[in-house]
Amino acid sequence: MDNCFELFAREGYASLTMRRIADDLDVSTGTLYHYFSGKEDLFFQLVEFTISHDLFDAEDALRGAVTPKQRIENLFRFIQERESYFLNQYFIWIDYCRHEAVDSRKDRRLEEAMEQYKEGISRILDTRDPQLTEFILVTINGLIIQRLLHRRGPSLEALSRLPRRLIIRYMEQGFQG
Secondary structure (H helix, E strand, O other): OHHHHHHHHHHOOOOOOHHHHHHHHOOOHHHHHHHOOOHHHHHHHHHHHHHHHHHHHHHHHOOOOOOHHHHHHHHHHHHHHOHHHHHHHHHHHHHHHHHOOOOHHHHHHHHHHHHHHHHHHHHHHOOOOHHHHHHHHHHHHHHHHHHHHOOOOOOHHHHHHHHHHHHHHHHHHOOOO
16 A cells, blocks of 8 residues: 555556556556456545555554643644655645545445544544534645645644643633634
């Protein structure tokens, strides 16, 4: 899956074929079709793989963080340290959406993936506030997309300062409004 991730990031979803993937992985096309029904099936297996690894690694990065401030700072540091990886991940997802996600069945699979991220964020940050979890995911998505579109702009660390402070304050004091 790691090799597939790199291949999808480098080549883009639309330009890849099962033959090209098999060649790059140094397996036969038949072997690849034995495990995956097609490129889309492989893509969604890759999505599942990356989500589980992202959440496992994020949980590890937050180990020992007790306060909301520590948890949020560690989460955003984790994302900053893996900025290149997350930029590639978003590129792959956006490329897939641009070319394939036009029917509700496919859209549902991507929505389920986002739900997995939300559940993971809720668990690792120890919050049961669905609006906060949604806000954190939207913030992370927005920051990564901003960096994807404006790589010479402010760093991820700089872009995330205000959202981090807002999230920490909300978690520590609750919303007073």
